Amino acid sequence: MSEQKTVHFIIERQDGPDSKPYTEEFLVPYRPALNVVAALMEIQKKPVTKDGKKTTPVVWECNCLEKVCGACMMVINGKARQACATLVDQIPQPIRLAPARTFPVIRDLQIDRSVMFESLKRIRGWIDVDGSWEVNTAPIQNPYTAATAYEIAHCMTCGCCLEACPNVGPQSDFIGPAPTVQAYLFNLNPLGSFNKDKRLNALMEKGGITSCGNSQNCVQVCPKNIKLTTYLAQLNRDVNKQALKNIFNK
Amino acid sequence: MSKKNIIVVGGGLSGLMATIKICEAGGEVKLFSYCPVKRSHSLCAQGGINACMNTKGQNDTTWEHFDDTVYGGDFLADQTAVKGMCEAAPKLIKMFDRMGVPFTRTAEGVLDLRNFGGQKNKRTVFAGSTTGQQLLYALDEQVRKWEVKGNVKKYEFWEFIRIIKNDNGICRGIVAQNMNSMEIEAFRADAVILATGGPGVIFGRCTASTICNGSAVSAVYQQGAEIGNSEFIQIHPTAIPGSDKNRLMSEACRGEGGRVWTYKDGKPWYFLEEMYPAYGNLVPRDIASRAIYDVCVNQKLGINGENRVYLDLSHIPAEYLERKLGGILEMYSEFVGDDPRKVPMQIYPSVHYSMGGIWVDTKHNTNIPALLASGECDYQYHGANRLGANSLLSAAYSGTISGPEAIRWSESDDIGEELTDEQLAAAKQTCVDEFENIINMNGKENAHELHHELGDLMNRYCTIVRVNKELDLCMDELKKILVRWNDIGVNDKGHWANQEAMFVRQLHNMIIYAMVICKAARMRDESRGAHYKPEFPNRDDEHFLKTTIASYNAETHEPNITYREYDHSLIKPRPRRYDVAKGGK
Ligand SMILES: Cc1cc2nc3c(=O)[nH]c(=O)nc-3n(C[C@H](O)[C@H](O)[C@H](O)COP(=O)(O)OP(=O)(O)OC[C@H]3O[C@@H](n4cnc5c(N)ncnc54)[C@H](O)[C@@H]3O)c2cc1C
Ligand code: SF4
Ligand code: SF4
Ligand code: FES
Numbered sequence: 101m102s103e104q105k106t107v108h109f110i111i112e113r114q115d116g117p118d119s120k121p122y123t124e125e126f127l128v129p130y131r132p133a134l135n136v137v138a139a140l141m142e143i144q145k146k147p148v149t150k151d152g153k154k155t156t157p158v159v160w161e162c163n164c165l166e167k168v169c170g171a172c173m174m175v176i177n178g179k180a181r182q183a184c185a186t187l188v189d190q191i192p193q194p195i196r197l198a199p200a201r202t203f204p205v206i207r208d209l210q211i212d213r214s215v216m217f218e219s220l221k222r223i224r225g226w227i228d229v230d231g232s233w234e235v236n237t238a239p240i241q242n243p244y245t246a247a248t249a250y251e252i253a254h255c256m257t258c259g260c261c262l263e264a265c266p267n268v269g270p271q272s273d274f275i276g277p278a279p280t281v282q283a284y285l286f287n288l289n290p291l292g293s294f295n296k297d298k299r300l301n302a303l304m305e306k307g308g309i310t311s312c313g314n315s316q317n318c319v320q321v322c323p324k325n326i327k328l329t330t331y332l333a334q335l336n337r338d339v340n341k342q343a344l345k346n347i348f349n350k
Numbered sequence: 351m352s353k354k355n356i357i358v359v360g361g362g363l364s365g366l367m368a369t370i371k372i373c374e375a376g377g378e379v380k381l382f383s384y385c386p387v388k389r390s391h392s393l394c395a396q397g398g399i400n401a402c403m404n405t406k407g408q409n410d411t412t413w414e415h416f417d418d419t420v421y422g423g424d425f426l427a428d429q430t431a432v433k434g435m436c437e438a439a440p441k442l443i444k445m446f447d448r449m450g451v452p453f454t455r456t457a458e459g460v461l462d463l464r465n466f467g468g469q470k471n472k473r474t475v476f477a478g479s480t481t482g483q484q485l486l487y488a489l490d491e492q493v494r495k496w497e498v499k500g501n502v503k504k505y506e507f508w509e510f511i512r513i514i515k516n517d518n519g520i521c522r523g524i525v526a527q528n529m530n531s532m533e534i535e536a537f538r539a540d541a542v543i544l545a546t547g548g549p550g551v552i553f554g555r556c557t558a559s560t561i562c563n564g565s566a567v568s569a570v571y572q573q574g575a576e577i578g579n580s581e582f583i584q585i586h587p588t589a590i591p592g593s594d595k596n597r598l599m600s601e602a603c604r605g606e607g608g609r610v611w612t613y614k615d616g617k618p619w620y621f622l623e624e625m626y627p628a629y630g631n632l633v634p635r636d637i638a639s640r641a642i643y644d645v646c647v648n649q650k651l652g653i654n655g656e657n658r659v660y661l662d663l664s665h666i667p668a669e670y671l672e673r674k675l676g677g678i679l680e681m682y683s684e685f686v687g688d689d690p691r692k693v694p695m696q697i698y699p700s701v702h703y704s705m706g707g708i709w710v711d712t713k714h715n716t717n718i719p720a721l722l723a724s725g726e727c728d729y730q731y732h733g734a735n736r737l738g739a740n741s742l743l744s745a746a747y748s749g750t751i752s753g754p755e756a757i758r759w760s761e762s763d764d765i766g767e768e769l770t771d772e773q774l775a776a777a778k779q780t781c782v783d784e785f786e787n788i789i790n791m792n793g794k795e796n797a798h799e800l801h802h803e804l805g806d807l808m809n810r811y812c813t814i815v816r817v818n819k820e821l822d823l824c825m826d827e828l829k830k831i832l833v834r835w836n837d838i839g840v841n842d843k844g845h846w847a848n849q850e851a852m853f854v855r856q857l858h859n860m861i862i863y864a865m866v867i868c869k870a871a872r873m874r875d876e877s878r879g880a881h882y883k884p885e886f887p888n889r890d891d892e893h894f895l896k897t898t899i900a901s902y903n904a905e906t907h908e909p910n911i912t913y914r915e916y917d918h919s920l921i922k923p924r925p926r927r928y929d930v931a932k933g934g935k
Contacts, residue, residue, distance in 0.1 A: 116846050131593060133685065138594035144850070145798040147841050156842040157850050161385070163559040165595045166681060168483055169389040184594075185684055206530055207847040217386060221498050226491035227450040232370050232750070238447035240459035250452040250478055253487060257388060289450045 105130040107139060108150070108194035111158055113208045121205075124158075125150040125194075136183035136197070137162050137172055160209035167323060170256030173263070174209045175200050180263035182323050183209075200263040213259050219279035220257075224299050227292045239290045252285040252331065254324040261318035261328060267311050274311030277318040277328045284331045287338070300335075300342040309339055354378060354760040356753075357524055357539040359510045359566060361387025363482070363742060364725025365545030366489035367749025368756070373501040375757045380537060381493070382505045382526055384561045388490045391547050391559040392745060395482025396600035396678055398464060398474035399742040401439035405456075406463055410471040412436045417921060419740060422468040422634050423705070423733025424879035424889065425923040426579065426897070428916045431712045431730050435747045442746055443475050449488040453477050454674075464674070465605040466738040468634035470931070474739045479600060479677035482742055489746075509852060510566050513542055513573055513721060514777040518766045521721035523774065525781045529852065532845045534781050536774040540760035541720040543752050544570065545745075548704045548726040552860045552867070553813070554805015556701040557589055557598040567708055567727050568859035571866070575716045577900040577909070578709035578729030580863075581870035582880050584736055585814050586702035587638035588661050590686060596700035597685055599661060599678065601738040603695075604631045606674050607666050610638070611694075612651050612659040621645055626928045633928045636735045636880045639699040643814045646698070653696055660694035701813060703741060705732040705880065706870070709899060709914075714752035720759045724748035729897070734879020788854045789845075793837030797854045800838065804831055804857075804864060812867055816883050821872040825908075828868060832861045832907060866900045866909045873911045874898060879926075891923055 354377035549564025550556035646652035811824035876890035900909035
């Protein structure tokens with residue numbers, strides 16, 4: 101009898117926000133192009149540990165399975181990344197899964213990222229249109245600026261960059277790279293730029309851009325390859341200019 | 351209770367659009383979603399959104415868009431509704447542009463347009479290859495603004511379970527469950543909009559997100575809402591087959607010059623170009639899927655004898671591909687490992703979209719008063735087959751109709767009495783009991799395995815080719831699966847983030863919905879759009895130029911199928927052919 105090839109997972113589990121973490125190990129049947137989410141789905145079908153103990157299925161979050169919704173971010177072999185886009189063939193085994201503990205854990209690999217959505221309120225992450233009814237035609241845009249906007253607009257609020265940033269966490273109130281850089285996106289837009297001052301002022305407050313220590317971790321992990329540090333630097337200049345402007349306008 | 355209190359279930363393009371319209375009219379919205387609305391399935395849409403912008407010197411008209419949509423849908427769509435949508439499309443694009451959607455632009459800085467299947471003119475506005483993501487984000491941002499203003503309260507990570515009707519049968523609330531704390535709560539409203547998206551997950555693997563399970567639609571159907579045209583399931587011709595999901599290769603690949611072929615007698619055979627010279631690779635989805643199925647299954651000419659053919663972009667300059675299709679090509683490399691700029695991709699058709707859904711009138715009212723439905727969960731606009739890039743449009747447009755219509759209900763005396771505390775408590779208790787019963791299930795079946803079987807069954811019998819004898823068999827098997835559902839064993843007995851127990855409840859709804867699709871397909875003895883029966887290869891307008899209506903029979907769990915007239919008065923039905931250019935108006 102030929103033995104079936106399996107993939108070995110060591111998963112950090114936690115029953116609730118205040119419970120103690122523990123690990124469980126699983127063997128999942130191998131197949132080509134197997135990704136981490138597909139492996140977790142196999143565990144749902146057969147929630148039995150490596151040692152044959154029946155257990156509960158592992159809890160995690162996913163929707164799109166194509167690296168666009170941001171939901172399935174977790175720490176895989178020590179690195180924050182999207183589980184759906186992580187092929188088991190491309191990483192060493194055993195594969196260790198853990199929740200991204202920069203955020204409160206809800207259960208197992210599922211975390212609470214509501215703080216990221218709250219930060220989008222703070223940076224005024226929208227264009228102030230008069231309404232959804234017919235008003236004017238939107239201004240023509242420089243196609244190159246629009247291409248930059250398009251790049252930043254890919255941010256799927258996954259939180260990899262916050263997990264990787266040494267300055268985000270309980271020790272600081274830094275809102276983190278993703279929401280900060282979103283401010284740049286809205287400032288780039290011809291209509292959005294009308295509220296540029298407000299966004300820059302929001303970034304001057306506590307937890308704003310001055311909390312970034314320029315350690316460059318974020319840009320290395322962003323699954324959407326957004327040039328975070330480039331835009332952080334640009335924003336820094338804009339914020340400094342705004343600070344001067346504020347002084348002169350006093 | 352304050353007036354104009356609307357519940358919107360679903361925060362995809364349609365639910366968010368409705369929410370904005372309600373807020374603008376002074377209403378308040380409770381917005382329910384499985385996930386943060388910013389992660390809704392709409393963001394998977396890649397290719398684009400149709401609107402007659404007429405900026406390519408082709409004299410495109412909204413009438414042409416209307417005609418293409420009706421023709422593409424094999425004349426089964428309500429024409430007044432479609433006409434309204436096509437006329438509103440350019441205005442919607444301008445709205446999105448003002449909201450900051452980073453559309454791809456021309457050298458002059460205006461919105462670029464691309465080709466899409468079933469349309470001869472360039473009419474598809476796009477933001478690279480992530481159009482849905484960008485449109486969804488724009489609406490998400492606007493809704494966040496309304497949230498800050500206090501008009502919107504989000505219930506994210508809440509699952510809708512059922513609606514609550516008052517004594518007059520009017521929908522005046524819902525029951526929902528917090529997916530973390532598991533608490534079940536009943537909510538009052540003046541009117542309820544369902545915008546819960548498509549049912550793809552009933553087929554197991556499909557191109558949709560894992561939350562597109564049709565469970566909400568099934569729930570209201572079991573409470574008396576009618577489902578229309580459920581047999582019309584769109585099979586997308588070009589997906590990357592996968593074990594967890596089939597990942598879509600956008601139609602934009604063909605729009606930008608991609609060619610579909612396989613080897614025949616040792617030479618590449620561009621079979622779509624040969625079979626349909628007028629449209630070539632740009633034939634609509636049903637036609638392309640059927641051709642690929644025929645080549646692979648009947649002629650056994652798939653790649654290495656497997657069910658796959660090539661989708662080839664390798665002849666197009668890499669720089670052009672990067673600019674127009676960057677994101678999706680990256681996805682192929684990422685999930686398959688090959689570079690589509692250099693080697694042809696391997697694809698096969700997959701379940702993609704449901705033309706059918708909750709029956710609604712042109713104002714998006716269901717047959718249950720004060721219950722509305724919009725977006726992919728309704729049956730409107732696409733008839734027997736949807737044109738590519740028309741459903742982001744219908745999702746957004748339908749929200750601009752359902753939102754104001756819900757406001758109209760809230761201001762009218764027709765909504766009757768609001769729910770009493772007793773009614774709320776009773777509805778809640780029903781759902782609590784049902785959930786506790788699920789948690790206590792100790793049978794032999796695993797819910798996820800059973801779901802896998804359901805998906806296999808539906809894929810085998812209810813997709814590209816449908817045969818009556820097999821559909822009868824499928825129905826029998828579905829009934830068995832429904833019985834086996836009772837023998838599920840739930841491993842997780844906890845009351846905190848219990849995804850397994852929630853899935854068991856969803857699965858029951860999915861099986862019931864599957865029976866609707868199967869039975870409706872069985873009864874329609876003709877071929878039209880996505881519904882193809884070799885036994886009845888032609889369209890039969892005499893008998894089936896009608897909407898299929900399914901209503902739930904609680905005793906048998908099966909649907910009662912009837913047929914309803916609809917408005918096809920504006921464009922006279924004519925044969926739908928893609929081997930020659932679209933015939934006269
Ligand atoms: C891969 C892919 C590519 C596509 N590309 C295109 C394209 O290029 N152009 C185009 O026009 N169309 C495209 N489509 C189709 C289009 O994306 C969808 O039809 C459309 O986005 C549906 O929008 P919606 O608002 O109806 O629903 P969705 O975006 O699916 O949103 C549904 C919402 O309902 C919520 N929900 C569902 N059930 C419940 C419940 N029980 N309780 C609580 N909340 C619930 C979800 O959380 C979500 O917020 C594509 C589809 C796929 C799968
Ligand atoms: S550059 Fe700034 S935001 Fe990025 S990881 Fe470093 S400190 Fe964090
Ligand atoms: S910037 Fe990148 S890493 Fe950070 S949340 Fe957005 S997509 Fe994720
Ligand atoms: S599931 Fe959407 S990013 Fe992984």
